[in-house]
Amino acid sequence: MLDPLSPSALIADLATKARAAQRMLSRTSTEERRAGVHQVGQALRAASEDILHANRQDVARAEAAGLSGAMLDRLRLDPARVAAMADAVEAVAGLPDPVGQIIDTATRPNGLRLSRVRVPIGVIGIIYESRPNVTADAAALCVMSGNAVLLRGGSEARDSNAAIHQAFCEGLAAGGLPADAVQRVATTDRAAVGAMLAADGLIDMIVPRGGKSLVARVQAEARVPVLAHLDGINHLFIHRSADPVMATRIVVDAKMRRTGICGATETLLIDAGYPEPGALIAALVAAGCEVRGDERIASVADVVPATEEDWDTEYLDAICSVAMVDGLEGALAHIARHSSHHTDAIVASDEAVAEQFLAEVDSAIVLWNASTQFADGGEFGLGAEIGIATGRLHARGPVALEGLTTYKWVGVGTGQVRG
Amino acid sequence: MLDPLSPSALIADLATKARAAQRMLSRTSTEERRAGVHQVGQALRAASEDILHANRQDVARAEAAGLSGAMLDRLRLDPARVAAMADAVEAVAGLPDPVGQIIDTATRPNGLRLSRVRVPIGVIGIIYESRPNVTADAAALCVMSGNAVLLRGGSEARDSNAAIHQAFCEGLAAGGLPADAVQRVATTDRAAVGAMLAADGLIDMIVPRGGKSLVARVQAEARVPVLAHLDGINHLFIHRSADPVMATRIVVDAKMRRTGICGATETLLIDAGYPEPGALIAALVAAGCEVRGDERIASVADVVPATEEDWDTEYLDAICSVAMVDGLEGALAHIARHSSHHTDAIVASDEAVAEQFLAEVDSAIVLWNASTQFADGGEFGLGAEIGIATGRLHARGPVALEGLTTYKWVGVGTGQVRG
Known part of the structure; x- marks a missing residue:
């Protein structure tokens, strides 16, 4: 039995809620997901004041801790940045939907018709650092591709992330999508990252977004498949x-x-x-x-x-x-x-x-x-990117909605037995 | 520094040779690989006596050790089984080649033409148990898809595997393909399996072929991505x-x-x-x-x-x-x-x-x-299968040549800068 207060128990609880929401999400149509994600954009605009208020608390804390210029800049939001975040979410709502695409189909000599159909991967874990806009960007890509997501942002942006997450979920609910599809790992306990990396079977893929030390830790420790690049030499x-x-x-x-x-x-x-x-x-x-x-x-x-x-x-x-x-x-x-x-x-x-x-x-x-x-998802015409991958399996280079899907084999017969 | 006699050093050495051979293999055309794999089929037929002789030694050892009927049957070869092995290899030579396939292509507004092109994954590790035909089947699928492979068979089949491997490499060489593309992990030291599972960066994907305890060990220990299924409930x-x-x-x-x-x-x-x-x-x-x-x-x-x-x-x-x-x-x-x-x-x-x-x-x-x-690659029209995968990433269900490839983005410009 897990200690109910342990990071592992927390992650298991969030991932279980996310999985249930993902099952609901997988029943939605493209248009329903588009409408829901569009509502999220509007909710972010409507919550702009709250988000900026929360962000000022993060920035004040970071300044007091002596954070450097570049890191502060990544952390800081202003009305234009919040608007850009909402724009980006709405742009995701307009991207081509890979879910339900038929990759290929063939009828076997015995009459069995087999197709490979794109489906969401399931539950994605995003582990990221100071930029709070990742909260909205990454979650929008996950939800649009029918996935649920666990978001684990850096402690320096915790108030901003909480405010963005709250607006995001309100938007989902207003748009008729399950708000539980986007779970925020609220604890700043670093052991929660370890619990995510170990959550094989609960989380289907981890995407780290941040500096080299974060990516290196994720790659070294993860039992869950990781989509990432460590270096760009x-x-x-x-x-x-x-x-x-x-x-x-x-x-x-x-x-x-x-x-x-x-x-x-x-x-x-x-x-x-x-x-x-x-x-x-x-x-x-x-x-x-x-x-x-x-x-x-x-x-x-x-x-x-x-x-x-x-x-x-x-x-x-x-x-x-x-x-x-x-x-x-x-x-x-x-x-x-x-x-x-x-x-x-x-x-x-x-x-x-x-x-x-x-x-x-x-x-x-x-x-x-x-x-x-x-080398960028936008420049490659993907409309956005969840990350760039240098591994050899699953997806390579800039990854957007398609890389957040997998496929299943769907066979339709008329009573075929192997006999 | 690695102890040069350690299992890790052995695997690193084999994988390095395999990687170099894979680079040569990636320069070959479909027809060259077809011809080479076809030669392997002929070499297996020609070596039938040697393979059967080696197999008798394995079987005698297994009988002396009191191996059970089903395991003995999986281990035992006869002329018909060797011929079937050669047939299977020749069938792989005739499969559609995924390497070089263009998955999609688009020209960006700035004139940059981007395509996703299928390429081999690189170096595959196969860890398997008593059936010696896996040596030929799996290696043929890997080579036909442009990959190099490290084969680690069970100790009970070591003489059969050695004879099949030797014939396979002679066939490759006779067919003008690099024999180093197929490396056999000859030691029966079980630590060699651990070294393969830990060989992140040297081996790109591991495919376990065998019973549940083997698959469970591979999934639990591997730092290298694994293509497998544990259960079929x-x-x-x-x-x-x-x-x-x-x-x-x-x-x-x-x-x-x-x-x-x-x-x-x-x-x-x-x-x-x-x-x-x-x-x-x-x-x-x-x-x-x-x-x-x-x-x-x-x-x-x-x-x-x-x-x-x-x-x-x-x-x-x-x-x-x-x-x-x-x-x-x-x-x-x-x-x-x-x-x-x-x-x-x-x-x-x-x-x-x-x-x-x-x-x-x-x-x-x-x-x-x-x-x-x-649920079988042959029945699904894939012509063969390297395995069936129940993970969510990369490839799912029966996996054959296409699942042994990845893609790269190829961009052709006329001097475009991002400016």
Whole structure:
């Protein structure tokens, strides 16, 4: 018997309520879920004052605790951010619904008709850090795809999350959907995270949303399947056949447009046959980037010497490691050794080379003549994302509604026996 | 540093060789893999004498150790069984190839063309027990889908497995495929299994093939994703609208055709409104089945009283638990409480009732007017199966080549930056 006050008992209780609500949700039509999620958007707008009031308490507590600028910024809401949160929820209500889609269907020689039909996964656990908008974003994606969800936000945002959760559930209820489908893990006891990670059979999938230490802990401890990426050590390879103007533009964008996102390039690989390596380095430097180069790069430009560690480092900053490689084979070998299987790109005008790169680089996203910064569910046309996955099973790259579904085999017969 | 003689070091070494071979395999065309796997079939035929000789040693050892009839039968090969093994491998060579399939493709407003392309998962680990044919079957499915594989068979079949593995690799080499793609874990040290289960990042997916205790151990210990089913506690529900002739025929087939397979029905649920419950019981008894009924069944037929435990038992034997339930809702409630999410079926002529059953039963396979014994990759038209999965992620139900693949996002641009 579980101690009824233990974190495990708490999670089991929330997950059981969530499972029951998910069964009700699985009986709803697309239109009913759209209408319900749309009501959530309106409820968030209506609760804007309450949410901002709660958020001021979180921010005051964080300031008193000496939280840094970037973390405070992630925590802080204002009327525009609450409106954007409501907009995002309403956008999810408008996405194509994967639930009920028939993946394929065939009639067997004995007349048995078999189809694979998309269904919700069940109960999703979201473990996240300071940004309170994740509460609404992630829950909206889960509910729209027919799933129930357990939300475990960071303690620094607890009042904001509570207010958003309350408005969310009011919206669900007003829209005729089961409010129990969205459960908030209210305790700030860190053992509750461990209980979620161990809740095999109660929670069907965990999605961590936050920094590397959170993701690493979740991946190390979870008994429940995890959808995540730990690193985005992304490579951009400039082949000798690359158009120099295009190459320079993509290098600067891929590294410098936003340095803190997981799709940012961390390592630039320049083909030894590329005519103007110095111009690429100069463009990065001009954009404010620190360049750490290998010996061959040091022979063509004035750079900080790169160490072995640099090739395995996700800077998330205005720093770029740069290596000179011998053609496609050199690039493939470097990427095979150091890539985190997130996003890797090539700039080339030689089609055969590009096709080989796309085929052989084993990453969730491979790009030809485009910036790695496109690695994003919105840019990929998914309308949103629950996360980006670098694992090999289930779903890879940006994941939105479809990745929150599975399928079942539905067979319709006329009395067939195997006999 | 790993002790170079430790099971972990051994598995790391085999997995590293397998990964390198997999990279070579991923450069091969469908036709090259078909030809190579076909050569494996021929090599198995050519090695038939060697395989049978090795198998006699395993059988002699097993007999000396006092192994039981069923286990001995699973272990024993004869010329027909070796030929069947070769046939099965050649059949895999003829299956539709999922690798390279484009799942979907779209051009974004900025001109970036994005496709999801099926690719092999990478390195698969197969952990299995006495049947030596799994060595060839599973390896053929892995190689045909572009994956490398680590095979860990039971110690009782070690000589047979070694001979089959040797012939398999000779066939691969003769067919121009990398022989290192199929690695055999030769040690009989049980710690090697633990090392495989812990080999996160080295092995991408584990498939256990064997009895419940093996599967339970794998599911409990694995840090690597597992594709498996633990139980097949399958239900057959006879609705009041069922045609009695069809119902009787399906009941007898679903329970009694073969009682030891995972698709066999274990619990029969009879609607209280069904006119002839006694006839269903009588048909089971006439077929040699022990019937364990609840109190309501006991009032209409002479049965052994069922205990609470019966509803959660996979007999894999000529025993059937039978409950009387109140209509569809009663059946859904019983199944939600006791199903192992493998295969559940309804016999009904009322379409609305059947559709609701198919929609609401949360199992990998749901069937209407057909026997649960169809739960099988061959019967589902997959040509073979690596296993049946009852988890919710990645692949569900019978899994063959497609379930051994994942996808990557391939983006083709013309110089797009996010800007």
